[in-house]
Amino acid sequence: DVYKRQVLYSGFTSKSSMVAQISGSDGLITIDSRWHETQGYSLEKEGAIESYLNPTTGRGYAHEIAAVQQSIENGALEQPEWTHKNSIDLASLLDQVQRLTKATLH
Known part of the structure; x- marks a missing residue:
C-alpha cells in the first residue's frame, strides 16, 4: 500500500535515551542507543520482537x-x-x- 506512513523520532539536543525508532502501520524498528553508532536493532511486528546484532569496527574512522x-x-x-x-x-x-x-x- 503506497499510503503507509512511517515516523522516525530521535534527537541530539533533548534529553533522550539516544535510540531511534521508526514506527509504521506494520511494526516498529528500534535502533539501539547511540543510534548513530549502534551495535544492533530490533524489529517488532505483530507483538513479536526480533533483535539483531550488528557489531561495528572501531569508533569513527x-x-x-x-x-x-x-x-x-x-x-x-x-x-x-x-x-x-x-x-x-x-x-x-x-x-x-x-x-x-x-x-x-x-
Missing part, C-alpha cells in the same frame, strides 16, 4: 583508515569511492556552513 591503508598498499593516491575532489568539496561546504552559522572552531 576505522573504515577510512582501512581504505587509506589499502590505497597505500595498492600504490593508489585515492579511493574511487571518495576522491581528492570529494574531500576538497566537503571542506568547501564545511567552510560555507561555518560562515553562514558564524560558528567558531575551538
Whole structure:
C-alpha cells in the first residue's frame, strides 16, 4: 500500500535515551542507543520482537583508515569511492556552513 506512513523520532539536543525508532502501520524498528553508532536493532511486528546484532569496527574512522591503508598498499593516491575532489568539496561546504552559522572552531 503506497499510503503507509512511517515516523522516525530521535534527537541530539533533548534529553533522550539516544535510540531511534521508526514506527509504521506494520511494526516498529528500534535502533539501539547511540543510534548513530549502534551495535544492533530490533524489529517488532505483530507483538513479536526480533533483535539483531550488528557489531561495528572501531569508533569513527576505522573504515577510512582501512581504505587509506589499502590505497597505500595498492600504490593508489585515492579511493574511487571518495576522491581528492570529494574531500576538497566537503571542506568547501564545511567552510560555507561555518560562515553562514558564524560558528567558531575551538
